[in-house]
Amino acid sequence: MALRPADxxxxxxxxxxxxxxxxEWGLIPPVERSAKGYRVYTEFHVAFFxxxxxxxxxxxxxxxxxxxxxxxxxxxxxxxxxxxEAQSSLHNEKIISEKTLKSxxxxxxxxEGPLTISEIxxxxxxxxxxxxxxxxxxxxxxxxxxxxxxxxxxxxxxxQIRVIHTLKSSPYVYTYSLNGIxxxxxxxxxxxxxxxxKISTDYQIHLDRMNQLQMKGVRYLYQLCEKLELIx
Numbered sequence: 224m225a226l227r228p229a230d231x232x233x234x235x236x237x238x239x240x241x242x243x244x245x246x247e248w249g250l251i252p253p254v255e256r257s258a259k260g261y262r263v264y265t266e267f268h269v270a271f272f273x274x275x276x277x278x279x280x281x282x283x284x285x286x287x288x289x290x291x292x293x294x295x296x297x298x299x300x301x302x303x304x305x306x307x308e309a310q311s312s313l314h315n316e317k318i319i320s321e322k323t324l325k326s327x328x329x330x331x332x333x334x335e336g337p338l339t340i341s342e343i344x345x346x347x348x349x350x351x352x353x354x355x356x357x358x359x360x361x362x363x364x365x366x367x368x369x370x371x372x373x374x375x376x377x378x379x380x381x382x383q384i385r386v387i388h389t390l391k392s393s394p395y396v397y398t399y400s401l402n403g404i405x406x407x408x409x410x411x412x413x414x415x416x417x418x419x420x421k422i423s424t425d426y427q428i429h430l431d432r433m434n435q436l437q438m439k440g441v442r443y444l445y446q447l448c449e450k451l452e453l454i455x
Contacts, residue, residue: 228264235276235416245272250291252267270447277439278344289305318348319348339374358389363408387404
C-alpha cells in the first residue's frame, strides 16, 4: 500500500522535509517513485520512520542513524549492542547523580592523607583526563605539594567533581556557562546546598525521563526488526 509523505508526516507530527532528510541520510530503505515522480512510501518505510522518531528522543539522531544503518546491512546484534552501550552509559550517569545527592546530605569524612587523582577518579566515576581538564579551565582548584608538585586532593574535591559533572551534563550544559559553574562551585564552601541539591534532583528526574524514552526507542527498534524478519 502506497502512502503519501504528507500523511506520514502528519501521523508522526514532523515535516515532509524531515522525511526527505532521513531518506538522504540513508536511514530508510530506498524509495521508489511513481510515474509522475512522487515518492512512494510503504508500511516498511513507516516502520523505519516511527523507529527513528522514537529512538532519536532517547538516544539522539547520531546514534539512531548508526543503529539503523547497521540494521540495513543485517548487523542486528551489533546494532543492539550499540543501544545497550548507550543504556549502560545512562545507568552510569544515574549512579553518579545518586552519589552526588548523597554526598550533599552527608558530612565530609576526615581522611588520613591526601587522595590521588586516580583514587578520586575511581570514587567519582569521572576519568582522570576530565578532572585534569576541569582543573586547567579553572573549574577545580587543586593545591600542589611544594616539594613533589603532586596534586593534594581531598573529600571536598570529590563533592565538587560530582557537582561539576551534574552541571555540565544535559540539560544543564546549556543553562550554566563556565563562569556560572565556577560560581556554584564556590557555594560549596558554605553550608547552603539548597541550589545544588535542587539541580541534582532535577537532573535525576531528567535521567528518569531519558530512561523512559530509551525504553520506548528499544521497543520500536525491536518491532522494526520483527517486521523485517531479522530476528526470530
